[in-house]
Amino acid sequence: MATKEGSNAHLNTPTRLTGAEIMWATLTGEGVDTVFGYPGGAILPAYDALRKFPIRHVLVRHEQSAAHMADGYARASGKVGVAIATSGPGATNLITGIATAMLDSIPMVCITGNVSSKILGTDAFQEVDITGITLPVTKHNFLVTKSEDVAQALRHAFQIARSGRPGPVLVDITKDAQQGTAIFDFEAAKPKPYRPHPMLSVKDTALGEAAELIRNAKKPVILAGHGVIESGAMEQVRTLAERAQIPVALTLLGLGGFPASHPLNLGMMGMHGEAWVNHAIQEADLLIACGMRFDDRVTGKLTDYALKAKKIHIEIDPSEINKNVKVDVALIGDLRQVLEDLLPRVGGRDGAAWLKTIDASKGAVAVRDIKNLPDSGHLYAAHVMHDLWRITGGNAIVVTDVGQHQMWEAQYYHHEHPRTLVTSGGLGTMGFALPAAIGAKFGSPGKDVWVVAGDGGFQMTAAELATIVQEKIKINIAIINNGYLGMVRQWQEFFYEKNYQSTPLVSPDFVKLADAHGIPGCAVRTRAEVAEAVEQARTTNGPFLLNFMVEKEDSVYPMIPAGSALHEMLRRPGHRAKDPLEETAGE
Amino acid sequence: MLHTFVAYVEDLPGVLTRVASLFRRLNININSLTVGRSERPGLSRLTLVCEASAEAGHRIQASLFKLENVVDVDDIAHAPAVTRELALIKVAVTPQSRSQIFDLVEVFRARIVDLTSESLMIEMTGVESKIEGLIEVLREDEGRILEICRSGKMTMRRGHHVSSVLRAMGAGEEAEASNGGAAREEGLPSTIE
Numbered sequence: 001m002a003t004k005e006g007s008n009a010h011l012n013t014p015t016r017l018t019g020a021e022i023m024w025a026t027l028t029g030e031g032v033d034t035v036f037g038y039p040g041g042a043i044l045p046a047y048d049a050l051r052k053f054p055i056r057h058v059l060v061r062h063e064q065s066a067a068h069m070a071d072g073y074a075r076a077s078g079k080v081g082v083a084i085a086t087s088g089p090g091a092t093n094l095i096t097g098i099a100t101a102m103l104d105s106i107p108m109v110c111i112t113g114n115v116s117s118k119i120l121g122t123d124a125f126q127e128v129d130i131t132g133i134t135l136p137v138t139k140h141n142f143l144v145t146k147s148e149d150v151a152q153a154l155r156h157a158f159q160i161a162r163s164g165r166p167g168p169v170l171v172d173i174t175k176d177a178q179q180g181t182a183i184f185d186f187e188a189a190k191p192k193p194y195r196p197h198p199m200l201s202v203k204d205t206a207l208g209e210a211a212e213l214i215r216n217a218k219k220p221v222i223l224a225g226h227g228v229i230e231s232g233a234m235e236q237v238r239t240l241a242e243r244a245q246i247p248v249a250l251t252l253l254g255l256g257g258f259p260a261s262h263p264l265n266l267g268m269m270g271m272h273g274e275a276w277v278n279h280a281i282q283e284a285d286l287l288i289a290c291g292m293r294f295d296d297r298v299t300g301k302l303t304d305y306a307l308k309a310k311k312i313h314i315e316i317d318p319s320e321i322n323k324n325v326k327v328d329v330a331l332i333g334d335l336r337q338v339l340e341d342l343l344p345r346v347g348g349r350d351g352a353a354w355l356k357t358i359d360a361s362k363g364a365v366a367v368r369d370i371k372n373l374p375d376s377g378h379l380y381a382a383h384v385m386h387d388l389w390r391i392t393g394g395n396a397i398v399v400t401d402v403g404q405h406q407m408w409e410a411q412y413y414h415h416e417h418p419r420t421l422v423t424s425g426g427l428g429t430m431g432f433a434l435p436a437a438i439g440a441k442f443g444s445p446g447k448d449v450w451v452v453a454g455d456g457g458f459q460m461t462a463a464e465l466a467t468i469v470q471e472k473i474k475i476n477i478a479i480i481n482n483g484y485l486g487m488v489r490q491w492q493e494f495f496y497e498k499n500y501q502s503t504p505l506v507s508p509d510f511v512k513l514a515d516a517h518g519i520p521g522c523a524v525r526t527r528a529e530v531a532e533a534v535e536q537a538r539t540t541n542g543p544f545l546l547n548f549m550v551e552k553e554d555s556v557y558p559m560i561p562a563g564s565a566l567h568e569m570l571r572r573p574g575h576r577a578k579d580p581l582e583e584t585a586g587e
Numbered sequence: 588m589l590h591t592f593v594a595y596v597e598d599l600p601g602v603l604t605r606v607a608s609l610f611r612r613l614n615i616n617i618n619s620l621t622v623g624r625s626e627r628p629g630l631s632r633l634t635l636v637c638e639a640s641a642e643a644g645h646r647i648q649a650s651l652f653k654l655e656n657v658v659d660v661d662d663i664a665h666a667p668a669v670t671r672e673l674a675l676i677k678v679a680v681t682p683q684s685r686s687q688i689f690d691l692v693e694v695f696r697a698r699i700v701d702l703t704s705e706s707l708m709i710e711m712t713g714v715e716s717k718i719e720g721l722i723e724v725l726r727e728d729e730g731r732i733l734e735i736c737r738s739g740k741m742t743m744r745r746g747h748h749v750s751s752v753l754r755a756m757g758a759g760e761e762a763e764a765s766n767g768g769a770a771r772e773e774g775l776p777s778t779i780e
Contacts, residue, residue, distance in 0.1 A: 198660075319646050
């Protein structure tokens with residue numbers, strides 16, 4: 001251990017080290033304490049040097065999971081996640097995870113080994129052009145062929161990952177660069193101050209115009225996205241909403257950026273947003289888009305999107321301005337900073353009439369909670385989410401996979417705080433939940449972490465159950481098991497004449513699978529058992545798996561079919577009048 | 588419409604791929620691309636011409652700026668600028684036809700830079716239409732053109748212009764001083780075509 005404690009000394013005194021040691025020393029200097037990886041030939045020098053440094057290495061079962069763990073770590077903690085893989089297949093396995101982080105603007109550094117610089121480009125064993133392959137799915141990447149470049153490249157990578165609009169950066173280090181030696185000087189390797197995007201522009205006149213639009217608006221809506229959380233602008237958004245009495249609609253990745261219990265919170269917008277949220281957007285005369293990018297899942301058909309509304313777009317990435325939706329005022333900069341500049345110009349407003357109109361459009365739905373509805377004997381995913389929310393007090397970090405359960409989670413788990421929902425929004429990566437939850441647990445060890453996954457997505461990365469056991473961490477797993485690739489089945493039901501091609505899914509007995517890993521668990525078949533099971537999982541010392549056998553052919557409502565306008569939504573069909581969920585999400 | 592971007596990029600391996608890849612991803616064909624050293628050490632200057640909708644200009648420029656190796660981007664779609672292209676054209680000649688080519692070269696103010704008994708090479712600099720004109724005339728005699736090599740467009744704004752990005756980098760002031768101050772933005776002299 002003496003060496004471990006001594007290793008930080010490198011940060012203050014320039015020392016000759018191997019490239020591998022420089023790599024770890026630089027990570028230590030950047031504040032990294034946990035990395036997720038998988039060793040192999042071309043990264044072995046780095047693994048050999050790891051023992052000298054105070055960094056915990058989490059051994060994954062597949063490199064895709066390493067990237068998802070680094071991603072989950074970053075989303076839960078706000079810090080840069082680090083994933084490590086060897087060359088060739090190790091590196092290519094990272095790609096889905098890197099693309100996931102890219103689409104959701106997650107700060108992440110991936111380190112890959114590569115063959116020695118002298119044989120680069122010769123199709124050597126396990127050689128792949130990973131900087132070439134990852135070029136479109138990284139914010140930037142580096143190929144390092146000399147030991148003396150390792151520290152600089154890594155420090156630059158961390159800077160890029162966390163600056164401006166965050167994103168993943170890959171650093172590919174050849175084996176000889178790891179083996180060779182160089183003088184390590186942490187301070188000297190510090191990159192130049194990050195160049196802000198030259199098209200950032202928040203002019204006084206634009207702030208004035210924005211304030212004027214807000215002052216004159218009769219039906220304004222704030223659209224709060226992931227940028228609220230990334231920029232740390234929760235207070236500023238809240239102040240704007242409260243002062244000017246403007247209701248707030250959230251994107252999927254924005255959930256938690258504005259408290260779910262806040263009277264001005266409308267809920268999630270878009271394809272599976274509640275009817276009143278999308279109606280409010282379609283009726284609005286002003287949209288204030290805060291750190292969101294008008295994704296197609298949010299806007300529906302663009303030519304019919306919020307036609308009555310003027311639009312203010314506050315966004316850090318200038319290439320997002322007018323990309324999908326043409327805006328009237330663009331404030332291009334860091335959301336928190338822009339709002340701080342804008343707020344002094346915004347006065348109190350009487351928003352009562354507009355809020356009343358929206359409230360009226362909610363009808364009885366908003367006040368009638370499913371917990372008050374009679375038990376029909378069927379188990380619906382909504383029940384599970386609702387009880388999960390209730391019993392965890394909304395305080396857990398919920399890490400979802402992708403599909404129906406993800407949307408039910410978004411509808412029924414009410415997120416009060418930022419970084420309590422970890423979900424793959426942009427790329428929609430199945431298999432994300434379990435590994436991302438492991439990362440989230442390391443990123444925020446004090447919090448309860450719940451995996452919510454479908455039976456399909458869970459099987460994509462189920463091997464990471466072993467990682468949970470090996471790392472001795474507490475993760476709760478809720479599988480929403482309906483025997484289908486549910487969201488695809490739902491599309492087949494709605495748009496492909498119920499041709500359930502390749503969506504029925506045979507799964508192993510997940511409880512036995514958990515048991516094989518030494519993880520306790522149980523199956524849940526009725527609504528009455530849900531609360532007790534959740535409580536049992538929560539209070540069990542160590543991981544626990546719950547296999548919720550839910551209604552097989554339930555669908556997520558409301559739904560705006562892809563390519564339709566926001567007001568053209570599909571409702572829960574009326575013929576299922578005895579459906580206990582009929583009067584909740586569907587109406 | 589035709590967009591012309593002038594960019595300063597870091598002179599490093601792979602930078603051109605990053606630029607080209609951006610256009611590939613947007614499914615925009617690059618009409619021409621010239622790259623070479625600039626007045627700034629470590630920075631290459633490129634001129635890129637592409638066909639895209641009028642609204643695409645902002646997004647392309649903003650996306651180019653997002654590339655870490657791109658230092659400055661100028662969209663000179665509407666700015667007064669001088670654009671030139673260099674062409675090398677090799678034509679087959681006989682002792683009988685040679686003098687006819689000489690006349691053509693004279694008319695187009697091009698130059699002969701290589702001459703053998705069977706071929707000669709013409710060097711020509713000018714706007715695209717002028718080069719097209721010469722090629723068209725040469726093509727009147729089938730089989731005469733052996734090879735054409737064109738540089739693609741190179742573009743420079745007229746008058747004194749230093750972008751805010753380059754000015755912030757400092758080197759702009761030196762350029763300003765050597766050009767005799769900033770007063771040259773007005774009264775653009777007409778270039779000699």
